Amino acid sequence: MKRAVLVLIIALIFSAVITAPDGFAIFLVLGCFTLPFATLIINLSEADSKEKELLWSLFLYALAVRAIFGAVAYALRFWDYLAPDAYTYTEFGAILADHFRGTITITKTGSPFFYSRFFEFSGSGWGMYYIVASLYFFIGKNTVAGNFFVASIATGAVPVVYLLAKEIYKNRRVALIASLLVGFMPGFINWSSFIMKDGIIIFLLALSILMVVRLQKQFNLLYLTLLFISVVGIISLRFYIFPMLAIGIIASFLIGVKETDTTISTFRRVAVLLILGTALTYAGVLGRIASDLERYGTLEMLNNSRLDQVKSAASGIDVGGDVSTVEGVVTVLPLGFLYLILAPLPWQVTSLRSALTQPEMLLWWFMIPFVIKGIAYSIRHRLRETLAILIFTLMLTVGYSIFQGNIGTAYRQRTQMQVFYFVFFAVGWVLTKEKKENEMAIRRLRQIKLRAGLAEKNI
Structure with missing residues (x-):
């Protein structure tokens, strides 16, 4: 751990x-x-x-990598190229912070655009403005500090994934491999080093x-409080994920993790669902979700969004079909x-950004x-323990497969499933390694027995 602390200190100084001078604010953060x-x-x-x-070391090393990557990208002025939405979030977050400080006033009639963005709590991504504003309110607009602030939250996924994998599989190797992938996979580093919502979403999931x-x-x-905060955070950043996550959570709670549940454990799980549902309803979250789904979640709207992605970027992918109908969806x-899981493929490289992903893609395909x-x-x-993960990843994978129309967006949003796919990879990898280790141990044992038998004959 001492080495990890030293690495982080060196990374932050660099x-x-x-x-400089904005960069020194990262020590305050x-x-x-x-x-x-x-x-x-x-x-x-x-x-x-x-x-x-170990968890501290994983967190500090991963954070050091993100701090350096974010700072170098900012210093060389290509951070907004790697993370195009980051500029919007830092600018809008600064405006919202100014409103809270009283420097400016945002009203429905005077500033309808910003009012709808900040105070209608509708659509995708509005929570990111508040996350950025919560920092800028105290230190003023500072993109370097903002990048590090978001990176700190996103890096929290590294120890959380370790704990999740170990909780389910009771295997330290599985937990370590999964957390290392989340911490150091290039795509995860990129999306969690800047003022972007993707890294925070991964952590919250x-x-x-x-x-x-x-x-x-x-x-x-x-635990209940953290679950509530996580769910509200996910809704504020990407609301359409919530229904899929909710189905997984409800199914998991109803089935339970043990085949022989007592009445008390069943009552406890139902009570948790009721408390969580009541809290979300009281906070007005479920009502806003219903409104957003009614407004943005129709097949026709989703089809238009997909077509817009296809036409508006060089990396657009047209898989044909009209997903405003069930037949088109099928x-x-x-x-x-295939595009969601495998893209960008080598022949789909159309820019420097997509070219930089190819080494990572080779590893992912493997x-x-x-x-x-x-x-x-x-x-x-481990069906009962992983049911929530399986349902969520399946539904989100299917959803993105149908409505995704851009390779770059697919690569970026795939991380929301990959965080759990990495856990499954770790399980598959450890099973394979342990099988080989067991086979080698059996082979050695047979050789020892054979030698012992030959020695007895010679005697």
Whole structure:
């Protein structure tokens, strides 16, 4: 852990110097937010101090990589090329912070555009403005600090995925491999190093599933609170994910993690669902979700969105079909699924960004058979524990396969499923390695017995 601390300090000093003077604000973010946040997440571990040291090391190393990557990209002025939405979030977040400070006033009649963005709490991504504004309110507009602030939250996915994998599979190797992939896969580094919502969504998804698994075993107010915060955060960043996540959570709670449940455990799970549902209803979240789905979730609207993605970018992909009809959905699904899982393919490289993904894609394609093996094992042996993950990833994969019309967006949004696919990969990889290790051990044992038998004959 000491080495990880040293690496982070060096990374932050380097990042601050090359982005000075704005860069020195990252130390303020580190002390006031990053370290308390990481302490909360890592203390979710129920193991000994040795495991917590490992989690700290994973978090600090992953954060150091993101700090350097974000700072270098900013210093060389290509951060908005790698993360095009980041500029919008930093500008809008600064405007919202100015409103809260009283520097400007945003009203429905005077500033209808910004009012609808900030205060109607509708559509996708409005929560990101508040996340950025919560920082800029105190320190003013500072993109370098904003990048590090978001990176700190997103890096929380690394220890959370470790805890989730270990909670389900009781295997340290599986947990470590999954967390390393989340921490150091290039795509995950890119989307979590800037003021983008993707890294935060990944963290919230992993945290919500971890809390679901924990709450099925015991009622805990902290776990319930973190689940509520995770769900609200997901809704505020990408509202259409929530129904898929909700179905997975409800199914998981209804079935439970044990085949022989007691009345008390069943009552506890139902109580958690009722409390969570009541809290979301009271907060007005479910009503807004229903309104957004009615407004944006029709097949016709989704088809128009897909066609717009196809036409508006060089990386648009047209898989044919009209997904405003059920027949069109069925037609588009197979090819859309292949693009979602495999793209960008070599012949689809149309820019520097897509070219930079190719080494990572080679690794991802290699991983897919092990992902399938891990899923198969989970269905056979860990179905109850992984039901929420399986339902969510299946539904989101199908949804994106149908309505995705852009290779770049597919590559980016695939991370929301990959965070769980990495867990399944780790399972498949460890199963394969352990099988080979067992075969080698049996072979050695046979050789030892054979030698012993020959020695007896010679005697």
